[in-house]
Amino acid sequence: MFIQSHDAIILGAGAAGLMCAATAGRRGRRVLLLDHADRPGKKILISGGGRCNFTNIGTTPDRFLSANPHFARSALGRYTPADFLALVESYGIAWHEKTLGQLFCDGSARQIVDMLLDECAKGAVEIALGRPITGIDHGDGMFRVTVDGRPHAAPALVIATGGPSIPKMGATGFAYDVARRFGLKVVEPRPGLVPLTLGGDELLFRELSGVATDVVASCGKARFREAALLTHRGLSGPAILQISSYWRHGEPILLDFLPDADAPALLRAAKRARPRAGLASVLAEHLPQRLAAALAARLGVAGELGAMTDKALDSAGQQLGGWRFLPNGTEGYAKAEVTLGGIATANLSQRTLGATGVPGLHAIGEAVDVTGWLGGYNFQWAWASGRAAGDVL
Known part of the structure; x- marks a missing residue:
């Protein structure tokens, strides 16, 4: 028999789940926080090279992708980077x-998890880790969750298990299964903030593996x-991870290799x-030498610049300012920092x-169809959405 032992059960001890549990617990609610992982905050611990890029002071709603671009405005406005x-x-x-x-933390991301x-401890939150959920049911105004054969019940249930990005850390699409069980729609999930893969003639750039340079990456109107x-x-690299969230199969990515120049x-x-002077030597003043030589070769520009017509130079310059790549895919959830899509915001209160x-x-955090740019935005959404739900449990 299920007995109400808590006021709220939160599924997922990641950034959003921990914030939600702490908020509700410190309001005097009896909270049970569950996670199948053996440690809380696993994504927090690896973020920012282990120093956790915990927020971004430039957070605004227009830096988040969603089927409803205005959905995140309310939560973000009520819990800001300054608050965290x-x-x-x-x-x-x-x-x-x-x-x-x-x-970023000066020290370790562990400090954020410990905080x-x-x-949570101040709010007497009960945390159960490393225990799989074997059943979820709902009736008579109560949510019933079975963990290791033991029943728990509460009038509130929070889905905070994130998306399937980084499966080696135990990430799954569990949140979507739970959402669909309760009749909620799911916007098709896909990898976000992820490296792009190339094929065909563009594989010639493999010889430059490890070379990095400052660019403007664009796809459609996103830059x-x-x-x-x-x-x-x-x-890969920050510019590519950013633009990957806007890219769809069949679309080109344009890179401006000379962003400071016409x-x-x-x-x-x-x-x-x-x-x-030759083109490669001129480009090497602005780009890594190996990249400069490869671009000059791909452009088919050999010999001295003085022997070239201005029309030919203009054509080469236009290609350098908008080099067209046609990715054939991404490196998938294994390398994706976040998941785009998720539980539809049309089903949720802002x-x-x-x-x-x-x-x-x-439903809170990455489980929801709200995805931020690279650079601390997704953590701020986790804090803000976790706080919004925790304030009303």
């Missing part, structure tokens, strides 16, 4: 800002200026200043993250 930073500082955790508003666990990294499988004008000026047709059911 205040919590971090209250624990004496030293931090620093990197480029583009990214905030959240301490917040990001950061580093791109050439790999043995294709393209490439045709630069080549014309070089021709007049140094007519005996204010509480509660399911509109199933009272007491909530």
Whole structure:
């Protein structure tokens, strides 16, 4: 027989689940936090090279992808990067800002996990790890969850198990299975913030594996200026991870290899200043030498610039300013930092993250169809959505 032993059961002890549990627990709610993993906050621990890029001070709703681009506005507006930073500082955790508003721990990501666990402890949250869920049911206003044959019941259930990105850490599509069980729709999930793969003639760039350079990557109307990294499988680096979230199969990716220059004008000026110079040597002043030589060779430009027509230089410059790649895929969930898509926001309240047709059911964090840019945005969504749900459990 199921007996109500808690006010809320939260599935998933990641960033969103820990924040939600701590928030509800400190409000006096009896909370049970469950996870099949043997440790809480596994993604937190590996993020930011082990230093956790825990938020971004530039967080705004337009830096999140969703079928409803306005959905995240409410939660993000009520729990801001400044709010989370205040919590971090209250624990004496030293931090620093990197480029583009990214905030990291000076020490270890473990500090963030320990902070959240301490917040849970202050709220007397019961945490059960390494235990698979064998049953979930709902009736008479109660959610019933069976763990290791032991029944638990509560009037509120929170789905915070994330998406299937990084399966080697135990990530699965469990959140979507639970959501569908309760009649919630799921926006088709796909890997996000993920390296892109190349084939055909573009595999010639494999010889440059390990070379990185600053670019502007674009796909449709989306544009990001950061580093791109050439790999043995294709393209990676921050600029590529960012643009991957906007890319769809069959679409080209354009890279501007000379983002600080008007490439045709630069080549014309070089021709007049140094007519005996070759294209590769001119490009090597702005790009890694190996990349400069490979691009010049791919353009078929040999000999001295002075022997070339301005029309030919303009054509080469235009290609350098918008080099077209046609990816044949991605490196999949194994290398994806996040999952795009997820539990449809049309089913959820912007204010509480509660399911509109199933009272007491909530979905938060990466499980939901809200995905941020690279650089701490997805953690801020985890904190904000976790707080929004925790405030009403």
